[in-house]
Amino acid sequence: MSDKPDSPQEEEIFDAVIEEPEAHDADGESDGQPPMRIDDALPMEMVIYPLGGRPFFPGMLTPIQVEGSPYYDTIKMAMDSPGRLFGIIMSHAEDGREVFDADKLYTVGATARILEAAEDEEHKSIKLLAEGISRFEIREVVSAGPPIIAAVTHHNNPVEMIEPDDLKPYTMAVINTLKELLKYDSLYQEQVKMFLSRHNFSEPDKLADFVASMTSSNREELQDVLETLPIMPRLEKVLALLKKELEMVKVQNKISKQVEEGITEHQRQFFLREQLKQIQKELGITKDDRTAEVDGFRERLEQLTLSKEAEERINEELDKLSMLEPGSSEYGVTRNYVDWLTGLPWGVHSNDKLDIKRARKILNQDHDGLEDVKERILEFLAVGKLKGEIGGSIILLVGPPGVGKTSIGRSVARAVGREFYRFSVGGMRDEAEIKGHRRTYVGAMPGKFVQAIRHTKYCNPIIMLDEVDKIGASYHGDPASALLEVLDPEQNTEFLDHYLDVRFDLSKVLFICTANQLDTIPRPLLDRMEIIRLSGYIAAEKVKIARNHLLPKQLEKNGLTKDDLRISNGAFRAIVEGYAREAGVRRLEQKIGAIARKTAVKILDDAQRPIKVGHGDLEDFLGKPDFRDEKPMKGVGIVTGLAWTSLGGATLDVEAARVSDDKGGMIVTGQLGDVMKESARIAFSYAQSQCAKLGGDCNRLGGTLHLHVPEGATPKDGPSAGITLTTALLSLARNQPIPRRLAMTGEITLTGQVLAVGGIREKVIAARRVGIRELILPEACRKDYEEVPDHITEGITAHFVRRYPEVAKLVFG
Numbered sequence: 148m149s150d151k152p153d154s155p156q157e158e159e160i161f162d163a164v165i166e167e168p169e170a171h172d173a174d175g176e177s178d179g180q181p182p183m184r185i186d187d188a189l190p191m192e193m194v195i196y197p198l199g200g201r202p203f204f205p206g207m208l209t210p211i212q213v214e215g216s217p218y219y220d221t222i223k224m225a226m227d228s229p230g231r232l233f234g235i236i237m238s239h240a241e242d243g244r245e246v247f248d249a250d251k252l253y254t255v256g257a258t259a260r261i262l263e264a265a266e267d268e269e270h271k272s273i274k275l276l277a278e279g280i281s282r283f284e285i286r287e288v289v290s291a292g293p294p295i296i297a298a299v300t301h302h303n304n305p306v307e308m309i310e311p312d313d314l315k316p317y318t319m320a321v322i323n324t325l326k327e328l329l330k331y332d333s334l335y336q337e338q339v340k341m342f343l344s345r346h347n348f349s350e351p352d353k354l355a356d357f358v359a360s361m362t363s364s365n366r367e368e369l370q371d372v373l374e375t376l377p378i379m380p381r382l383e384k385v386l387a388l389l390k391k392e393l394e395m396v397k398v399q400n401k402i403s404k405q406v407e408e409g410i411t412e413h414q415r416q417f418f419l420r421e422q423l424k425q426i427q428k429e430l431g432i433t434k435d436d437r438t439a440e441v442d443g444f445r446e447r448l449e450q451l452t453l454s455k456e457a458e459e460r461i462n463e464e465l466d467k468l469s470m471l472e473p474g475s476s477e478y479g480v481t482r483n484y485v486d487w488l489t490g491l492p493w494g495v496h497s498n499d500k501l502d503i504k505r506a507r508k509i510l511n512q513d514h515d516g517l518e519d520v521k522e523r524i525l526e527f528l529a530v531g532k533l534k535g536e537i538g539g540s541i542i543l544l545v546g547p548p549g550v551g552k553t554s555i556g557r558s559v560a561r562a563v564g565r566e567f568y569r570f571s572v573g574g575m576r577d578e579a580e581i582k583g584h585r586r587t588y589v590g591a592m593p594g595k596f597v598q599a600i601r602h603t604k605y606c607n608p609i610i611m612l613d614e615v616d617k618i619g620a621s622y623h624g625d626p627a628s629a630l631l632e633v634l635d636p637e638q639n640t641e642f643l644d645h646y647l648d649v650r651f652d653l654s655k656v657l658f659i660c661t662a663n664q665l666d667t668i669p670r671p672l673l674d675r676m677e678i679i680r681l682s683g684y685i686a687a688e689k690v691k692i693a694r695n696h697l698l699p700k701q702l703e704k705n706g707l708t709k710d711d712l713r714i715s716n717g718a719f720r721a722i723v724e725g726y727a728r729e730a731g732v733r734r735l736e737q738k739i740g741a742i743a744r745k746t747a748v749k750i751l752d753d754a755q756r757p758i759k760v761g762h763g764d765l766e767d768f769l770g771k772p773d774f775r776d777e778k779p780m781k782g783v784g785i786v787t788g789l790a791w792t793s794l795g796g797a798t799l800d801v802e803a804a805r806v807s808d809d810k811g812g813m814i815v816t817g818q819l820g821d822v823m824k825e826s827a828r829i830a831f832s833y834a835q836s837q838c839a840k841l842g843g844d845c846n847r848l849g850g851t852l853h854l855h856v857p858e859g860a861t862p863k864d865g866p867s868a869g870i871t872l873t874t875a876l877l878s879l880a881r882n883q884p885i886p887r888r889l890a891m892t893g894e895i896t897l898t899g900q901v902l903a904v905g906g907i908r909e910k911v912i913a914a915r916r917v918g919i920r921e922l923i924l925p926e927a928c929r930k931d932y933e934e935v936p937d938h939i940t941e942g943i944t945a946h947f948v949r950r951y952p953e954v955a956k957l958v959f960g
Contacts, residue, residue, distance in 0.1 A: 189258060189281070193234045194224045195295040196259075199245040202370050203235040203257045204356040205279040214272040217247050217293030222264075222273045224294050231261040234283055234299060237370055247293040254285050255374040258301065279356075282376065302376050317382040318351050321358055324389045331396045335361065352378055355385045362392045440482065441469050444489045452494025457649050461488050484586060487593060487647065490601050496655060497605045500564035501532035513558040514551055515695055516688035519936055520544075523679050524559060537563065541634050541658045543615070543673075545665060546681030547909075549731020552661040555681075556611040559659065566603035570595050573614030578629040583646035593646040596633055596653065607655035615672075616662035627669045634658055635675055682908040683730025683796070685915060685939060690719045697736045705743040710757055712746045714739070717762040725765070725772030728916065730796070730909065742768045784879040788871030789892040789914060789922070790863065791906030796913030798890060800857055801868065803875035807851035817856030820864025826894070827854050830872035833897055833951065834880065841955045843880025852876070867904035869895030870923070870954050877955060885958060890914050891923035899951040903927035908935045911943065920944060923954055 196211075203209060213222050225233030236256030238246045257279040264275040283299040290296040329335050338361045359372045368388060375381040420442070444465060453461070464485045471478040506528050510521045524542075531537030542559075544552040553569065560567035575581075584591035592598075599610050618627050632638045639653040660676060662668060684692065698714060701707075727735035745768050746758045760768060780787075784803035789796065806814070815827050831852070838845040854872060856863055870893040878885060892910055894902040903925050911932070914922055924932060926947040932940070948954050 189283075189301045190229060190232060191300075192289060192296060192298050193232060193258070193283070194221055194228065195234045195236055195249075195252070195256075195285075195297050196221050196225070197238040197245050197247055197252055197295070198235050198256075199238060199240065201360075201366050202237040202253075202373050203259065203279055204360045204369075204373060205257050205281050206353045206356050207257075207279045207360055208262075208276060209235075209259075209279075210274070210276055212272070212274045214270065216271070218245070219271045219273060221247075221292075221294040222261075222275065223266075226261060226264055226266075226273075226275075231264075232280070233259055233261070234285075234297065235259045235277070235279070236285070237366065247295060249288045249291045249295050249297075252285070252295075253370055253374075255370075256283060256285075257281070257373070258283050258299075282373065314351050314378065314382070317379060317386065318354065321354060321382060321386050321389060324386065324393055325358060328389065328393050328396060331400050351382060355381045358389055359385050362388050363395070364388045364391070438469070441465055444468075444485055447489040450495075451489075451492070454493070454650070454652075457488065457493060460649050461485065464488070480586065484646075487597070487601070488649065491597070491651070492600065492604050492606055495605055496607045497565055499531070499537060499607075500562070501528060501537070503529055503532065506562035509562040510555075510558055513554060513561075515691045516684050517551065517555075517681060519934075520555065520679055520681055524555070527677070528563070536655070537657055540636075541660065541676045543660045543662060543668075543676035543678045544681055545662050545678060547683055547730035548663060549729065549733030550681045550683055551731070552681060553611065553613060556609065556659040556661070559657075560609040563609065563657070565657065566605050566608040567611070568599040568603050568608055569611040569613060570599070571613040572626065572630075573617035574619055575626045576619040578626045579645070581626050581629040581633060583644040585645050586648070591646055593644050596642070596656075597644050597647060597651065600651070600653075600656075606652065607657070609657045609659060612658065612660045614662070615660040616664055616667045627672055630672055631675070634672070680908070683912055684732065685912055686720060686723050687938075689723045689727070689732055689735055690716060692732055693719045693722070693735055693739060697732065697739050701736065701740045701743045704740070705747055707743055707746060707750075711750060712743060712760070713757045714742065714760045715762065718760050718765060721762045721765055721772075722769070725774055726769055728774050730912070738769055781884055783882055783884050784875050786871050786875045786878065786885060787888070787890040787919065788868045789890050789910035790865065790867065791904075791909050796906060796909030796911070798913050798917050798919070799863070799868075801871050801875045802853075802855045802857070803872075803879045804853045804855075805847060805850055805879060806853045808849070809851055810849065812851065814851065814853045815855075816853070817858070818862050819856060820862065822866055823864050823868060826866050826869045827872050829895060829897055830869055830876060833895060833899060834873055834876040836897075837899065837951075838877075838880050841877055841880075841952065842959065843877055844882070845880070847880045847882065848876065852879070865904075866894040866902075867892045867906075869893060870901055870948075870951060873951060874954060874958055877959075881959060883959060886960075887921065888919055889921040889923065889958070890919045891954065893923070893925040893928075893948070893954075895951055901925045901948050901950060901954065907931035908939070911935050911939055915939060915943065922946065923948060923957060925949075 211222070213219050221233075225231065234256050235258075237253050238248075239251045239253065240246045258281050259277040259279055262276045262278050264273060266273045282302040284302060285297045286300055287298045288295065289298055325335075325339070329339065342357045355372070355378065359369055362369075372381060372384050372388070375384055444461075448461065464481060468478070468481050468485055471481060503525055507521070507525055510524065514521065527540070527542070528537065531540075544555060546552055556569070557567055572580075579594065581594045581596070583594040583597060596610065599608065600606065612630075615630075618630075633642060633653060636654060639656075641650040642653045643650050665673060665678070693714075694716070698712075699709075702709060702712060722738050723735060726738050742760060746760075749758055750756065765772075780800045780802070786801050788799050788801055790799050791797075813827070813831050815824055819827070831848075831854075834841075834843070835845065835848050838848055854875065856868075870891050873895055874885075874891065892904055894904055896902065907924065907928050908931070911922065914920075920943050922943060922945045924945055924947055926949045929947050932945055932947075946953075946957050948957070
């Protein structure tokens with residue numbers, strides 16, 4: 148853009164600026180006198196009109212339209228005042244509204260005179276034109292209104308008391324900067340012309356106010372100029388705002404030039420196509436829906452970074468789509484296919500927030516307990532920060548239901564700052580759910596992973612696969628095997644969905660899977676996962692979770708506030724021990740929800756708030772406890788064992804009794820699985836062969852023996868009850884009960900070796916839950932026990948054994 152004026156009109160404005168014409172009187176004729184002073188007879192009390200948006204300056208003209216109270220009443224009072232004068236002042240309201248609150252007004256504003264007014268009394272509306280006269284300052288609010296009336300002090304602009312030579316450098320600097328600004332925008336030229344029709348540039352005070360008002364400065368900067376009474380400091384501030392405006396306009400002009408000069412070949416084709424549309428329209432050849440859809444698909448591709456394969460395929464399909472008839476069946480198939488291809492975020496990635504302190508804060512906010520799990524996740528994020536990315540990993544969260552596996556996945560997504568998508572693969576039997584359908588089928592769609600990518604609009608979201616241990620298989624295919632290509636970092640860089648038939652990079656996706664157990668997960672799939680175990684919560688952790696998370700959630704869900712319901716810590720502990728002993732907190736949340744619902748009923752029955760629930764009130768809200776503190780079983784042949792279930796750890800008592808002298812062998816009851824029945828036979832054989840060495844009477848193991856595991860309705864299986872069964876038989880042979888309360892777990896062999904078992908953490912939590920503080924564990928499980936957090940093992944004594952005689956010595960001495 149040229150630096151010289153482009154038209155005689157602009158040249159004329161520059162002349163007006165440079166020549167500095169003499170001041171005009173009210174009739175527009177020059178009298179050669181310096182600027183007139185404000186009349187000293189201005190009222191000392193005025194009605195105040197609060198202005199929203201930008202401040203109003205002296206010398207400005209502004210139209211105002213008001214309707215209804217208090218706006219109408221304020222202007223009506225101003226119209227009835229002497230000289231039709233009132234004060235316009237800016238309010239502190241952030242949204243720029245006109246607030247009739249004396250405490251929210253600035254102290255300096257502009258006195259305005261109503262030049263013209265048109266009133267509609269029926270609708271209580273007034274349209275008026277107001278002119279700014281001078282500045283004023285509020286000394287005291289006489290009436291807070293509305294309307295607001297204030298005692299004011301008027302401030303004149305004593306320009307004539309300053310030597311002209313002192314003001315001229317500032318005035319000329321403002322004029323020259325304004326002259327430079329006029330070259331870039333015609334809007335400024337129009338504003339200058341309006342100013343020159345009423346004033347001229349030989350009036351520094353009016354020049355300063357005019358220049359300030361024409362800039363795009365924010366309201367605080369303009370108010371600062373309005374509150375600056377001395378003319379020289381005011382000119383300095385106005386000059387700074389004008390320079391800032393000039394630089395902004397120059398940058399905008401530079402950007403416009405770059406945009407105009409940087410038209411690419413694609414943009415050129417776009418303009419040509421637009422011209423072609425107009426030509427077709429003039430010739431009566433209107434664009435049909437097919438062409439509009441093709442153009443829409445092409446517009447989508449402008450923001451994407453396609454692979455070469457995808458770009459070629461999309462262009463082929465678009466060319467094909469432009470030739471098909473919209474009514475044909477193939478048109479619909481092709482259109483949906485192109486819609487999916489162009490709807491994927493090719494090359495679009497979100498930025499990771501790998502701030503370990505922030506991630507730790509989020510995890511602690513969302514979850515109480517699980518310290519080892521949170522530390523493991525933070526380690527994972529720390530490695531990602533050092534590498535610069537966290538894609539290409541598969542985290543498997545394993546634990547009982549209700550311990551927070553899914554919510555931990557959401558917290559990780561929030562900590563990393565990625566989009567989160569969750570779906571369940573439990574019961575999934577069709578591999579097409581993973582890899583999509585072939586396009587030859589009616590109703591074909593891409594697989595769940597492509598759908599997740601399109602839904603999140605990024606190539607690197609966090610995708611959670613819930614219940615991965617419950618994935619199925621049928622004649623449709625094997626979804627677990629199909630997951631290998633998706634989850635394996637060595638393969639998913641070129642993931643091929645059957646529907647898309649174009650390779651898509653899934654290597655930047657962070658996959659988080661959840662499972663209740665590992666046994667049913669296919670080994671090839673499990674080998675590719677980083678396993679993080681969530682074992683469950685102890686009672687103290689459950690109470691904390693209930694207080695900090697579950698109660699606020701249920702209060703909101705049931706329309707209550709914290710002032711409506713108060714539950715004591717003793718009540719929370721009683722709920723945990725009597726109604727919700729499972730490893731997770733889902734049952735605990737249900738019980739708190741039941742209390743909240745009954746509280747809602749009591750409140751509607753006009754009960755006094757807050758409703759307080761203590762330990763003794765639980766039966767009124769929840770009924771009798773589901774679990775009772777039963778005395779531990781004692782006697783000859785009774786031993787407490789530790790077991791692991793899909794719901795977490797559990798304790799179970801084993802009973803052995805001699806029922807007959809006849810040689811009938813051994814009876815086993817309690818709905819035991821095949822593995823546990825074999826453990827019972829091994830225990831029986833070992834106890835018979837080593838009875839004398841272990842201090843027992845072999846005759847007591849003759850005849851018919853009965854082994855029973857109570858709670859016969861619950862299926863039980865596994866080898867970990869081996870030493871428990873053997874100890875029960877030895878207690879029977881010695882005719883000696885267990886002298887103290889302890890629990891044990893471990894697999895036994897025919898030679899008396901004690902082998903390792905799994906689920907040590909869950910079993911320790913189960914023992915602690917029922918108050919057992921002495922455990923016997925296999926020596927091979929020492930490492931697993933040491934990994935259990937200290938707050939769980941505190942106060943527990945663990946004995947580690949390699950052979951069964953060590954167990955007998957610990958139990959019977």
